[in-house]
Amino acid sequence: MITVQKFGGTSLSDEVGRRHVLRHISREREAGRSVVAVVSAMGRRGEPYATDTLLEWIGSNGNSLPEREKDLLLSCGELISAATLCSMLNNEGIPSVVLTGGQAGIVTDGRFGFARILRVEPSRIEEYLAEERVVVVAGFQGRTEDGEITTLGRGGSDTSATALGAALGASAVEIYTDVDGILTADPRLVGDARPLPFVSYEEICNMAYNGAKVIHPRAVEIAMRAGVPVRVRSTFSDGEGTLVTNAEDVRGRIGWTDRTVTGLAHVRGVTQLAVETSAGPSDLQLRVFRAMAKSAISVDFINVTPAGVLYTVGDSDAPHAVRLLHEMGFSPRVQSGCAKVSVIGGGMNGEPGVMARIVEALTARNIPILQSADSNATIWVLVAENDMVPALQALHTAFGLHLAP
16 A cells, blocks of 8 residues: 655754654554655745745846746755655665656646646656655656656645555545644634544635645645545644545544535635626626736636626736726726635535525624625635634634534
8 A cells, every 4th residue: 555645845844843754654654555755845935945935046146047947946945855855764774765756757748837747657656665665756846748847836746746646546645734634714813713524625625726725726636536535634743634535435434514614715915896887788898808818817706797897806916907907998996905705615505594694694793795706615705804804703603613523
């Protein structure tokens, strides 16, 4: 049996964290499982080998590195992590070997900085596992058909781990972070947020796409297609963390309760734009969204009516978006300083009264809803950013997310 373990930058940034990493790898080997360890660059912004630090270094030294060469630079952080872990494992008497993403068989397209995995050819990993070695793979990277080094974008190490897990037929992929699994809400904002023992692939995808940063949604999608269970757990404890699996398996777990809402997520820094016309049917919608797309402005929270459109953009894109609208002769209403709050749960589909409970909870706290939308597993509400934290707290209580399962 094979376990793929992914260790993030905070897990590897100091001696204490790296010792915990060794302990988790040793535990799997003692249980008779082969281990592939996927690593991120050590630390966070400001620390020497972190990805953001490398980007800032280029920014202060000409800021003119082509995308191909930038990927060469950014791949170095993970290689340093991998070599460091390999040295520590060998020192402990655990035979190990380092592979770049490309050497591990991750083949990508040629979009430097945002490459997508085309396929995984894991034969070299399998050879080393047969020799009872721990294979340490540099995450976040791959290679093109013609051998160019590419990086996979934000969350790329999570994606590397689940792609390798799928290709190897792993029994599980473990994502190690600095928190005890996936929580019902951000514990820094909601004091009684609690860990979730189980979530479905769909639920965690929705949480990740809507602001939760525990695991990248691309990684979950790969695991879901392959049917590989993912466990999100803390590097610094022996807790079981959160198991991510299919919805039917979640419902079959002991301790699962029939929940309508699983958790909350949020995104700050949102600007709402409203563009309307009183001239009757027109091509307003087409012109607006074509202009946004042409300028690579990502739009969200879209409501289209015969009279116009209502949508949101990130605060950083808002000045450009507003300028474009004025140039087209529109006079948009602009509401800056907003936040999107997401209420997520696989059990809300077809359940009456969920929106009523959301409105009731927010009305009781005098929090206006600026806009709303829904899907089969998520309801989104737009609120003023100043209202975001009390909105999260009110909704967390209203749906009983603070209660033990």
